[in-house]
Amino acid sequence: MEKDAILEVRGLKKYFPVYGGVFRRHIADVKAVDDVSFTVREGETLGLVGESGCGKTTVGRSIVRLIEPTSGQILIRTRVAGDGSSELDMASLSKAQLKQVRREVQMIFQDPNSSLNPRMTVREILREPFVIHKVGGSRSEVEDRIAELMRDVGLRPEYGNRYPHQFSGGQRQRIGIARALALRPRLIVADEPVSALDVSVQGQVLNLLQDLQDKFRLTYLFIAHNLSVVEHISDRVAVMYLGKIVELAKSDDLYAHPRHPYTEALLSAVPVADPDQRRERIVLQGSVPSPLNPPKGCRFHTRCPYAKEGGRMARCSTQAPELRRIGRAQWVACHFAEELKLRGAASRT
DSSP states (O other): OOTTEEEEEEEEEEEEEEEETTTTEEEEEEEEEEEEEEEEETTOEEEEEOSTTSSHHHHHHHHTTSSOOSEEEEEEEESTTSSSOEEEEGGGOOHHHHHHHTTTEEEEOSOHHHHSOTTSOHHHHHHHHHHHHTOSOSHHHHHHHHHHHHHHTTOOGGGGGSOGGGSOHHHHHHHHHHHHHTTOOSEEEEESTTTTSOHHHHHHHHHHHHHHHHHHTOEEEEEESOHHHHHHHOSEEEEEETTEEEEEEEHHHHHHSOOSHHHHHHHHTSOOSOTTOOOOOOOOOSOOOOTTSOOSSSTTTTTOSSTTSTTOHHHHTTSOOOOEEETTTEEEOOTTTTTOOOOOTTOOO
């Protein structure tokens, strides 16, 4: 594990079994996440992006063990042992150990409507983490901490007796953020935290997350499908396609000089704010293959416009590319990354 890393995922797989026949036998697997590896450094924001169904949310839920990974390691540097440098494998922890580690690894969910208990007041929702983990001191000290949490996320403490349905969508997401902050975690997995919000509110919540990161020295794994949002908040970006990471790079490098054809296609769909400038849109042919039966070789070759040129198809359709390093800090899973001349988000026509 790297010296400055707080999380390292190694060979993570999550297969969902498919049963069929009269006797409900195991006949296949949906390979939602298939051999994913990456590192999140302390204090940074790693953006994880891709189309719907690519497996990015499954990665996030596997990391916090809301779903059980099929195989792989989820190494986290935790303060549970008191020395500030202990490494634990989240994938192999018992329930008792997992409860302790979850004080340092929290999650912000996409939909605040479904992630908040409608029968509990805001104060009860924010008190629950302290009760479960038996921390926070006396009742008055916990109440003071709850009021502080509400102020931290931009809510007035006197609203604590209200129920979630009495707040707007953006305010409900602030409640979810406050709940995630309650136990002072080091790592937060944010699963599309602004995608369910109005565009006018998204920027406010993103700015709040950045302010909280600076204040509490937080580390984020930020999951999203909107590349404009990811560019705004992320230090590095990992791009997923059909259960695998196909590119990983610093945010500026990836947006300016993508090295994978799928990243190039995603960037071409990012809206341009200047009405006098236009970007050539790359329309991928066909639909995303099923994770139940992914293509052999490169999983993107069935939609890749470059695989059909220069006799590349023979290799792309039979040999799976490894995620390999190109340059100083860019990783890509493409056989022909060095020879392709791809357009970045800054390339406009």
